[in-house]
Amino acid sequence: MSNPLADMAKPDVIFCIGTNMTECHPVAATGLKKAMARGAKLIVADPRRIKLAELADVYLPIRVGSDVALLLAMAHVIEREGLMNRAFIEHRTAGWEDFRRNLKAFTPEWAAAICEVPAADIERAGLIYGRGRPAAIYYTLGITEHICGVDNVQSLCNLALMTGNLGVEGGGINPMRGQNNIQGCGDCGAETFVFPGSVKIDDVAARDKFANAYQRPDLDLGQAMTKVTGLQECGKSIHAMLIDGENTVVSDPDRNHCEHALKSLDHLVVIDIFMTETAKLAHVVLPATAWAETDGVACNTERRVQRLRAAVPPPGEAKPDWWIIAEIAKRLGIPGFDFQSPADVFNELCSLSPTYGGLDWERVSRESLNWPVPTKDHPGTPILHTEGFTNGRGRFMVLGYRDPAEVVDDAFPVWLTTGRRLQSYHTRTQTGRASGIDYLLSEESLEVNPADAEAWGFLDGDWAIVTSRRGEVKIKVRSTDRSPRGTVFASFSFADVPVNNLTGSGYDPTTHTAELKVCAVRIERAPVTLESAHDPREPENAHAR
Amino acid sequence: MSATATERELTMTLDGEAVGFRAGETIYQVAQRTKKSIPTLCYDERLEAFGACRLCVVEVDGVKAPVASCTTKATAGMVVRTDSPIIEKYRKTLLELVVSENREVDVSPLRGFASQEFTTLVDRYGARTGRFKGRQSGTSNKTDDNPFILRDYDLCISCYRCVRVCAEQEGDYAITMMNRGFGTQITTEFNGRLKDSACTFCGQCVQTCPTGALADKKALRAADLPGEIAKTRTICPYCGVGCSVDLLTKGDRLIGVQPAMDGPANQGALCIKGQFAFDFVQHDDRLKKPLVRQPDGSFKETEWDEALDLAAAGFRRSLKEHGRRSIYGIASGRAPHEAAYSMQKFIRAGFGTHYIDNCSRA
Amino acid sequence: MSAHAAPSTADLVARWRDEPAPLLPLLHALHDRDGFLSEDALRAVSQALRIPLADLFGTVTFYHHFSREPGGLNKPRICTGNVCCLHGGNELLAALKSQGATAMPCAGRCDEPVPVLRGHEQLVGTSATSLAAKPTPLPAPNPGGCEECIFESIREPGRATLEGYRRTGGYEALSKAVREMTPTQLLALVTESKLAGRGGAGFPTGVKWQAVADAPGQPKSIVCNADEGEPGCFKDRAIMDYDPHALLEGMALAGFATGAPRGFIYLRYEYPETFRILERAIAEAEKAGLLGVNILGGVFNFTIHLRRGAGAYICGEEGSLLNSLEGKHPFPRNKPPFPVTHGFENLPTAVNNVETLASVPPIVRKGAAWYRGLGRNAHAGTKLISLSGDIQHPGNYEVPIGLPLKTLLHDWAGGPQTGRTIQAVTMAGLSGGFLAGDALDCTLDEPSIRGKGSFLGAGGIIVFDDSRDMVAAAHAAMEFFAHESCGKCFPCRIGTQRLTERLNGEAGPSDLAAWTQEVRDIGTVMRATSACGLGMAAPFVTDSLLKFFPEQVDNYVVSKEPNNR
Ligand SMILES: Cc1cc2nc3c(=O)[nH]c(=O)nc-3n(C[C@H](O)[C@H](O)[C@H](O)COP(=O)(O)O)c2cc1C
Ligand code: SF4
Ligand code: SF4
Numbered sequence A: 001m002s003n004p005l006a007d008m009a010k011p012d013v014i015f016c017i018g019t020n021m022t023e024c025h026p027v028a029a030t031g032l033k034k035a036m037a038r039g040a041k042l043i044v045a046d047p048r049r050i051k052l053a054e055l056a057d058v059y060l061p062i063r064v065g066s067d068v069a070l071l072l073a074m075a076h077v078i079e080r081e082g083l084m085n086r087a088f089i090e091h092r093t094a095g096w097e098d099f100r101r102n103l104k105a106f107t108p109e110w111a112a113a114i115c116e117v118p119a120a121d122i123e124r125a126g127l128i129y130g131r132g133r134p135a136a137i138y139y140t141l142g143i144t145e146h147i148c149g150v151d152n153v154q155s156l157c158n159l160a161l162m163t164g165n166l167g168v169e170g171g172g173i174n175p176m177r178g179q180n181n182i183q184g185c186g187d188c189g190a191e192t193f194v195f196p197g198s199v200k201i202d203d204v205a206a207r208d209k210f211a212n213a214y215q216r217p218d219l220d221l222g223q224a225m226t227k228v229t230g231l232q233e234c235g236k237s238i239h240a241m242l243i244d245g246e247n248t249v250v251s252d253p254d255r256n257h258c259e260h261a262l263k264s265l266d267h268l269v270v271i272d273i274f275m276t277e278t279a280k281l282a283h284v285v286l287p288a289t290a291w292a293e294t295d296g297v298a299c300n301t302e303r304r305v306q307r308l309r310a311a312v313p314p315p316g317e318a319k320p321d322w323w324i325i326a327e328i329a330k331r332l333g334i335p336g337f338d339f340q341s342p343a344d345v346f347n348e349l350c351s352l353s354p355t356y357g358g359l360d361w362e363r364v365s366r367e368s369l370n371w372p373v374p375t376k377d378h379p380g381t382p383i384l385h386t387e388g389f390t391n392g393r394g395r396f397m398v399l400g401y402r403d404p405a406e407v408v409d410d411a412f413p414v415w416l417t418t419g420r421r422l423q424s425y426h427t428r429t430q431t432g433r434a435s436g437i438d439y440l441l442s443e444e445s446l447e448v449n450p451a452d453a454e455a456w457g458f459l460d461g462d463w464a465i466v467t468s469r470r471g472e473v474k475i476k477v478r479s480t481d482r483s484p485r486g487t488v489f490a491s492f493s494f495a496d497v498p499v500n501n502l503t504g505s506g507y508d509p510t511t512h513t514a515e516l517k518v519c520a521v522r523i524e525r526a527p528v529t530l531e532s533a534h535d536p537r538e539p540e541n542a543h544a545r
Numbered sequence B: 001m002s003a004t005a006t007e008r009e010l011t012m013t014l015d016g017e018a019v020g021f022r023a024g025e026t027i028y029q030v031a032q033r034t035k036k037s038i039p040t041l042c043y044d045e046r047l048e049a050f051g052a053c054r055l056c057v058v059e060v061d062g063v064k065a066p067v068a069s070c071t072t073k074a075t076a077g078m079v080v081r082t083d084s085p086i087i088e089k090y091r092k093t094l095l096e097l098v099v100s101e102n103r104e105v106d107v108s109p110l111r112g113f114a115s116q117e118f119t120t121l122v123d124r125y126g127a128r129t130g131r132f133k134g135r136q137s138g139t140s141n142k143t144d145d146n147p148f149i150l151r152d153y154d155l156c157i158s159c160y161r162c163v164r165v166c167a168e169q170e171g172d173y174a175i176t177m178m179n180r181g182f183g184t185q186i187t188t189e190f191n192g193r194l195k196d197s198a199c200t201f202c203g204q205c206v207q208t209c210p211t212g213a214l215a216d217k218k219a220l221r222a223a224d225l226p227g228e229i230a231k232t233r234t235i236c237p238y239c240g241v242g243c244s245v246d247l248l249t250k251g252d253r254l255i256g257v258q259p260a261m262d263g264p265a266n267q268g269a270l271c272i273k274g275q276f277a278f279d280f281v282q283h284d285d286r287l288k289k290p291l292v293r294q295p296d297g298s299f300k301e302t303e304w305d306e307a308l309d310l311a312a313a314g315f316r317r318s319l320k321e322h323g324r325r326s327i328y329g330i331a332s333g334r335a336p337h338e339a340a341y342s343m344q345k346f347i348r349a350g351f352g353t354h355y356i357d358n359c360s361r362a
Numbered sequence C: 001m002s003a004h005a006a007p008s009t010a011d012l013v014a015r016w017r018d019e020p021a022p023l024l025p026l027l028h029a030l031h032d033r034d035g036f037l038s039e040d041a042l043r044a045v046s047q048a049l050r051i052p053l054a055d056l057f058g059t060v061t062f063y064h065h066f067s068r069e070p071g072g073l074n075k076p077r078i079c080t081g082n083v084c085c086l087h088g089g090n091e092l093l094a095a096l097k098s099q100g101a102t103a104m105p106c107a108g109r110c111d112e113p114v115p116v117l118r119g120h121e122q123l124v125g126t127s128a129t130s131l132a133a134k135p136t137p138l139p140a141p142n143p144g145g146c147e148e149c150i151f152e153s154i155r156e157p158g159r160a161t162l163e164g165y166r167r168t169g170g171y172e173a174l175s176k177a178v179r180e181m182t183p184t185q186l187l188a189l190v191t192e193s194k195l196a197g198r199g200g201a202g203f204p205t206g207v208k209w210q211a212v213a214d215a216p217g218q219p220k221s222i223v224c225n226a227d228e229g230e231p232g233c234f235k236d237r238a239i240m241d242y243d244p245h246a247l248l249e250g251m252a253l254a255g256f257a258t259g260a261p262r263g264f265i266y267l268r269y270e271y272p273e274t275f276r277i278l279e280r281a282i283a284e285a286e287k288a289g290l291l292g293v294n295i296l297g298g299v300f301n302f303t304i305h306l307r308r309g310a311g312a313y314i315c316g317e318e319g320s321l322l323n324s325l326e327g328k329h330p331f332p333r334n335k336p337p338f339p340v341t342h343g344f345e346n347l348p349t350a351v352n353n354v355e356t357l358a359s360v361p362p363i364v365r366k367g368a369a370w371y372r373g374l375g376r377n378a379h380a381g382t383k384l385i386s387l388s389g390d391i392q393h394p395g396n397y398e399v400p401i402g403l404p405l406k407t408l409l410h411d412w413a414g415g416p417q418t419g420r421t422i423q424a425v426t427m428a429g430l431s432g433g434f435l436a437g438d439a440l441d442c443t444l445d446e447p448s449i450r451g452k453g454s455f456l457g458a459g460g461i462i463v464f465d466d467s468r469d470m471v472a473a474a475h476a477a478m479e480f481f482a483h484e485s486c487g488k489c490f491p492c493r494i495g496t497q498r499l500t501e502r503l504n505g506e507a508g509p510s511d512l513a514a515w516t517q518e519v520r521d522i523g524t525v526m527r528a529t530s531a532c533g534l535g536m537a538a539p540f541v542t543d544s545l546l547k548f549f550p551e552q553v554d555n556y557v558v559s560k561e562p563n564n565r
């Protein structure tokens, strides 16, 4: 996030796109609700009539995957009405004229046809955002989990740049990160494109620094491989894998492909706290300590680095992940794994990461700061880009609109979009085992617009078979106004309803983020079997109570 | 220059001492800063001051009746007494009255973060005199079967902190006050179950309740466990907001979670997951020993040494047979930095590649 | 569609959604249509007005008269207030039980008991068979021959119509103000007249209006407090029923003086006929160009919106009233800030009582000095007194401020029933507690009555003769306060309940000293720490009981005997 969470109560205008914030980041959403109680205006763009939509001043139920068209048209309106921040554009950005010329064609009417919302609403959204001082943008996976994820984010940047909403309190563009330490993963370099400190792997100086620090003179310069490619290469060029606490099989798109990939490995080691669907495919499963049993550090979505503390002993012989990884490394003769404590590991990270340079174990145990914290006396950086952008000026990107990888057709006439629910989290390895959660959400269901349900002949609770080009799942139908006509929704949280059997139609060409949000499906009535007569989830859930 | 002039203007007298204050501060806030301990029951510093309990009344020179310090702004030259005998007497009478409307005063601290506030004040003022007997207010809800929040309104004192926190902090507006006067009852729309209301089970009402009338049912399961309650400050394991929490433990048992009121990302807020979904940690399904796959496909428990040797051997074999580009690592977005850092170092230092990624792309 | 078809919820929502202060009228429209407020109706309102459903539900349950059971509107509600229970209210309630009758607190008809609300009507009568809708009793000609301000022309036939009102000088004041005066001159005139609030607090009206005129922010509002919830008060009702245009003209003058373009009348629920009269009067005045835009052809605009409460005494307290108008939970507001700067929708607002506002047109016509001269002993102006209870001629009287109480009781109102003596009277309706014995030697002005330990307030006086049990009277009074306590603040919410229990024997020590100590301690803490006037005033009842009737208290606590009779 460019701005801290505390800023969420401060904007005049809030633009939420592709974020079901009240369910996925409920505590962050409270800030937003406070801003609204103060009179802030809210624009929501989401195919589904989520709770936020009910609070919105302008709600845009855009067709799945049409975000870029909407954003271009909003930019068009802002430009046409002269609502830009000219001083900001002049002093802080580059590429404005090209961008501006390109905008002319993208009228609200043009976008209305693609997004399937009234042009007048797009116009209104453009005017409200354009006039907001400050105006903040929030988004989550709804924006990035698309084949055009990068375009989506770029379009948002363009809006913020042209209105000067970067580097100001209560403004910014703010991705909401999904997992407690997914930000930290990137900070630590556990991401193929970057070293610790978010330095690119094709940066020669950085390569040399790490080659030296890790005593690995032949360390590649560049040559990334994303997880997507990694999985595709399983059994071809990739033969061994170490997976740490990641239920890849359930959370990744195209589950069948994923299972097949992992099964074709010669050697799979999984570190986890439960016997997940992924762990079941491993050759060696190593028990890790869990949250509440592990001392460590995590970084939240606003770049705040915070201490995690152990409060109870782990069960049996479970060990911290870092210890397990270090033990394997030592057995392989990899140098530099003589860590005695999590503090040793963290301090090494700080010594190598420019953004963590001013941090150490002792300091994070005392205070929590937003990185970058370059020096020991630096107070942290709650708002990014107040002075300038890391790479000089903010650059406008000239973009066009592309259809999603897969569009509906006669064989697969319905859009499926996926996401998360408030009560459950990710693949439910945790929430599924917390008592009481079943009281609220004991099974997954397919959310269908009531009119569609009627047209397709479904009553609530009927079983449906949902089929995509990649697979099928059986799931109960629940009719709700949240789904627009022609679009259905399910979450990927329940292992027994492997919705990710269906997804995975494509990847963003730059980041390889999966097109998880959208795919085309067909919905049919499930044949009545003994299994569907009683709840097939019974054994699965029994242990959750 | 002018700043000092204003500063000089903005002083008041608090119990005989001159104190400075900022424009807009209430008497209560000034008193808090100067370490006065004015009692309150309806006050939660995160919420707009409400003025219900009247325990915070103070005497102001020139004003006939005492004023509620929580809702009264400080003004320059104001002369305030916070603890005169007569004010202390009012406070005691008020507390005696409140004691008289409740089933009990002593409740388990497991009920919630603020659950001891009332008990503590009653004892500070010696208000267990048994005076003012009469009907009790509030009726516990015996039909709400939700597994998280006990609605034990026999203990409710109508401070409205729950209703206000739900509206002002959580923004859910799930609960309300039904009826009026002594018949006031905290409840949901149409007096139903929380499950059927706008409630998201964030637990914030529970944590701000000063009497334990709203209580954490999950934590209360450990009420009879022996041992002292200990608290450990950490961060919630779920989404990227990173709410600060205190883990409640008794001995080796993790028994509950309370939000950190001073948590930088959450200021006392949590959602259902952070508040109530903690007990996966000590679930029976946890892996307790290393497991190694057998030729028949089943898993066998082993000792660490053997498992680690086998884990390493597989990578060594792959390295030998297919080269350094045959090994891939996937880190977890849920494990701490130390795990993520070690994972990437394992790949980069071990094999000289960048064949490491995490789940952010899924 | 036939003209008689009930309007759909969507129609009603569309009718009110964009009006100012839409919640109460929309709820009433649905309540009137269905005879109760259904879940569906509340869901629709919640959605239309964007009020969270839980909040809306809580707010609806706050009001006594919103029924949540089918048929509720048509079930009789019988007044069992302090006066009506002296006149058979409880017996009537028992007689109508089979029709689903329930009790209601004082409904403002103490001069002609017992009022019964059923459907859209207020009926009166003392037996089940004699119930009938009757017009409000017209104030009798001034028995003391004193010059009047408010009642001067009220007895003129047809006064409630625009034509009748104009016949005796109606709207001349407005015309004079709009055509010949500046707002500043009007403000000065009202200030000079020494007119003070007649709703209870007695705040100088000119000063209040000046503050509104001076406060930044638009649109400002004039809010007429017509909630008249104080037991034993029914004076505002007489004004509105017989002289509605005087109120409208007064409000328009207030708007002119303060720069407020809009006004609201917040009328108590229990006056359905008054609602219709005001509705008619507003329509007439609008049609005649006396309200609305370009009043009297000039540049002054002023619109009046009529709103109905739903049964809550506390909604007469100005903060609570404003919350109620705004559709919020009707708790009183913390002060400061005051309504003059932060009133309706947080904008400058003058909240004034009906009597206060209706006094303004004659003052403008006849001058400040004239009005000041109506009082006695250096007191300015007149006050309406609602007199009821054990008295020969109950009713509304306009007295010169400073008139001896006994003159009113004995000379004007004929004294007690033959063979009886006056044991006590209440002051300020019930809020001032009792005066008895030597304390009855006072004059009707605040300094004199405050000197006796009570206050004049809104001017309701209930008489108790020597046949009455004063502990029972105190209990009925305290029960009213307990029933009407909003529940916001601890001392009042618990205190009114505990005092009620101590006065009806339900709980409390049986030892006299302990009983007295508890009652005094509760009263002291209520008076000192309550958040609004209700909780501060309620202990006047118990304190005056202890002061004037120690033997009756003694008898009640120790020997559990009823007093007198
Ligand atoms: C509990 C309570 C009830 C009140 N009820 C009324 C009422 O019914 N009518 C009224 O005019 N004022 C009532 N008041 C007084 C109002 O708060 C306010 O002072 C008054 O409307 C101001 O108008 P005035 O200045 O013209 O008197 C009440 C006050 C309290 C504390
Ligand atoms: S748990 Fe949260 S949402 Fe539910 S009533 Fe309490 S504060 Fe409101
Ligand atoms: S339930 Fe608790 S927080 Fe809510 S009003 Fe009652 S005592 Fe206060």
Ligand code: SF4
Binding pocket: C314, C332, C484, C485, C486, C487, C488, C489, C490, C492, C493, C530, C531, C532, C533, C534, C535, C536
């Ligand atoms: S004094 Fe009584 S009526 Fe007034 S705010 Fe307190 S509880 Fe409500």
Ligand code: FES
Binding pocket: B039, B040, B041, B042, B043, B050, B051, B052, B053, B054, B055, B056, B057, B068, B069, B070, B071
């Ligand atoms: S803290 Fe001021 S009234 Fe409760």
